[in-house]
Amino acid sequence: MIEAALIGVLAGVFAGLLGIGGGALFVPALTLFAGLGQLDAEATSLLAIVPVALVGTWRQRGYGNVRDRDALALGVLASMGAVGGVVIANAVPERALELGFAALTVYVAWQLVRGARTPSDAPTGDTAAR
Amino acid sequence: MGVDLSAPAGRTLRLAAIGTLAGLFSGLFGVGGGIVMVPLLMLWLGYGAREATGTSLAAIIIIAAVAVATHAGYGNVDVEKGLLVGVPAVGGVLAGTWLQQRVPQRAIALGFAAVLLGVAVRLVIG
Numbered sequence: 405m406i407e408a409a410l411i412g413v414l415a416g417v418f419a420g421l422l423g424i425g426g427g428a429l430f431v432p433a434l435t436l437f438a439g440l441g442q443l444d445a446e447a448t449s450l451l452a453i454v455p456v457a458l459v460g461t462w463r464q465r466g467y468g469n470v471r472d473r474d475a476l477a478l479g480v481l482a483s484m485g486a487v488g489g490v491v492i493a494n495a496v497p498e499r500a501l502e503l504g505f506a507a508l509t510v511y512v513a514w515q516l517v518r519g520a521r522t523p524s525d526a527p528t529g530d531t532a533a534r
Numbered sequence: 535m536g537v538d539l540s541a542p543a544g545r546t547l548r549l550a551a552i553g554t555l556a557g558l559f560s561g562l563f564g565v566g567g568g569i570v571m572v573p574l575l576m577l578w579l580g581y582g583a584r585e586a587t588g589t590s591l592a593a594i595i596i597i598a599a600v601a602v603a604t605h606a607g608y609g610n611v612d613v614e615k616g617l618l619v620g621v622p623a624v625g626g627v628l629a630g631t632w633l634q635q636r637v638p639q640r641a642i643a644l645g646f647a648a649v650l651l652g653v654a655v656r657l658v659i660g
Binding site for chain 1: 566
């Protein structure tokens with residue numbers, strides 16, 4: 405359990421440093437160290453993301469990096485997709501979710517390596533919970 | 535891209551497409567959806583990296599809230615464990631933002647990539 409909290413700190417630090425890593429680390433932290441299955445870990449990760457995104461947004465707004473209207477439009481327009489994603493997640497076997505999540509982490513890792521090689525392409529910012 | 539991005543309708547359509555995709559990713563995998571939004575905001579709407587990250591993050595508040603509420607309807611959310619990782623992470627974000635000005639970003643990106651690959655291997659092996 406203490407490991408999960410430590411990985412929470414780590415996830416936050418990476419989020420602040422790279423603009424990435426909230427959910428990508430919350431989910432494995434919850435499965436490996438808090439005894440949750442993949443589906444429950446994903447659901448619980450989303451809860452943990454909310455305060456991180458709130459604080460991160462507050463910081464980013466201070467830098468003038470948030471376009472409020474677009475953010476609101478994105479969030480509202482994404483809601484149907486989010487509900488759809490949750491319904492699918494509950495319908496498919498948990499093993500499929502695990503493999504899909506593994507593919508996602510490999511993709512994120514690849515993006516990071518690419519960004520590190522060509523810094524101008526790197527989608528990094530001050531704080532984020534990607 | 536064939537669509538005129540300056541036209542309000544085309545812009546809204548792009549935002550809708552990005553949002554829908556990000557929402558699906560978020561709900562399906564328990565992430566914020568920034569991995570979808572940040573590159574597409576830069577590619578399709580001409581955002582700079584920092585603006586894309588900041589705007590994506592603000593959208594994530596809504597997306598994650600909707601997704602977690604839906605999951606709660608299925609009884610999948612463990613509130614106590616969510617706070618266990620979420621509260622320390624808030625402190626981590628503040629530390630990370632501070633550190634960002636003081637440590638080499640590339641090394642950190644590569645280190646994080648290595649952690650994620652380890653996670654992927656662990657998931658596949660089970």
